Amino acid sequence: MKSENILKPVQNYIVELENDLKNVVEQNKNELCDDVLGFLFSKSKRLRPAFVFLLALLLDKKVDENIQKIALCLEILHSATLVHDDIIDEETKRREIESFYSKFGQKKALIIGDYLFSLALLTLSSIENQKISKIFADNILLTINGEINQFKSSFSYPSEGEYLKKSSLKTANLFVCAACAVCEYFSVSEEKRIKLEKFANYFGTIFQIKNDTKDLKSVLNDAKMGTYTLCAIYFRQKYSNCDIINMTNEQFLECSNLVQDKTKELFLKAKELLEDGFREDIKELLLNLLLSF
Numbered sequence: 001m002k003s004e005n006i007l008k009p010v011q012n013y014i015v016e017l018e019n020d021l022k023n024v025v026e027q028n029k030n031e032l033c034d035d036v037l038g039f040l041f042s043k044s045k046r047l048r049p050a051f052v053f054l055l056a057l058l059l060d061k062k063v064d065e066n067i068q069k070i071a072l073c074l075e076i077l078h079s080a081t082l083v084h085d086d087i088i089d090e091e092t093k094r095r096e097i098e099s100f101y102s103k104f105g106q107k108k109a110l111i112i113g114d115y116l117f118s119l120a121l122l123t124l125s126s127i128e129n130q131k132i133s134k135i136f137a138d139n140i141l142l143t144i145n146g147e148i149n150q151f152k153s154s155f156s157y158p159s160e161g162e163y164l165k166k167s168s169l170k171t172a173n174l175f176v177c178a179a180c181a182v183c184e185y186f187s188v189s190e191e192k193r194i195k196l197e198k199f200a201n202y203f204g205t206i207f208q209i210k211n212d213t214k215d216l217k218s219v220l221n222d223a224k225m226g227t228y229t230l231c232a233i234y235f236r237q238k239y240s241n242c243d244i245i246n247m248t249n250e251q252f253l254e255c256s257n258l259v260q261d262k263t264k265e266l267f268l269k270a271k272e273l274l275e276d277g278f279r280e281d282i283k284e285l286l287l288n289l290l291l292s293f
Contacts, residue, residue: 003045003292006285010053013063013071017049020072024119032112035100040079042095048074051175051203054289055182055196058274058282066127070181073123073136074174080116081143083109088151089225132181139177146170154226157236160262163229164205172204195273202270203290206263210293213259216252220245234258267291 007014018041025037049071056063083100085091087109092102100109124136146169158166179200183193212229213219219231223244228236232244234255247255267290274283 003047003289006289006292007046007050009057009282009285010050010063013053013068014046014050016068017046017071017075020068021075024072024076024123028119028122030115032108032115035103036112036115038097039083039095039100042097044095046075047207048078048174048178050289051200052178052182054282054286055179055200056186058196058278058286059182059186059188059192060279061186066129066185067182069123069127070132070178070185073120073127074178076116076120076123077136077140078174080113080120081147083113083116085147087113088147129185131184135180135184136177139173139180142169143173146173150227156226157228157233160230160233163233167205167208168201171208172201175200175204175207192277195277199270199273199286202266202273203286206266206270206290207293209259209263209266213256216247216249219252220247230259230262231255 021040022037025033025040052067052071052074053063056067061067082094086094086099086101087106090101091099093099100112103109104112124133127133146166150166150170153162153166176197179196180193182188183196188196209230212222213231219229222229223232228244231252232255235242235244235247235251238255239251267287270290271287274286
């Protein structure tokens with residue numbers, strides 16, 4: 001099942017989020033407003049805000065104004081990190097349009113990323129909950145540290161464990177941030193909070209693993225930039241005397257099957273965390289969403 005169909009139960013909330021997204025940019029205008037809106041409304045799954053809404057429903061709670069703000073803050077934060085990622089990786093395309101780095105150059109793209117970070121902080125300040133603000137601050141720092149660690153380890157093959165840790169810090173961390181913020185807002189029990197934080201970590205990690213292994217071209221492009229995905233790690237383990245740039249389609253399929261085995265293992269661990277105490281229909285939606293990546 002496609003992720004778009006799975007997210008239908010939260011589609012109305014996503015529409016409301018997009019209205020809020022447009023409003024926060026237009027209320028804080030500058031000369032790049034149209035370009036920023038074009039980027040924010042280019043092809044996007046809205047996966048992180050949808051995850052926030054689904055967590056609230058999973059707990060059988062209402063998606064109210066503050067949950068919408070948590071979702072909005074996450075979406076803007078994620079967008080800011082993408083702009084900065086494109087500068088670091090010298091990417092020319094993002095969401096099927098020209099990247100800010102390619103369009104405006106490094107300096108202007110950096111300012112746009114900072115502008116988006118400021119909009120996220122502005123949104124966060126309107127929630128008026130110091131504990132939620134602290135959760136975001138801590139997780140933003142972890143995400144940035146994940147980027148620093150990746151940059152430091154460029155062109156160095158990590159172990160499987162190091163790769164999973166990096167994915168947890170760089171990508172899964174914003175999903176964990178969502179889980180922590182939602183649990184704090186609804187004063188969820190410690191037992192459920194721990195389960196949802198762990199589930200969020202598996203959710204984001206699986207998403208990153210699958211995104212890294214879309215096709216042979218993406219694996220090779222990452223390798224050329226000095227970033228070795230799980231597929232590349234398995235290739236190195238099996239073909240230690242071969243240069244990854246020469247990976248064949250057959251070798252890619254062989255290694256991607258090993259990646260699928262790892263994601264199945266992580267999926268089962270994630271599924272186990274939602275066995276008891278949560279809305280069954282929303283639990284199934286979240287698990288189907290994981291399978292749809």
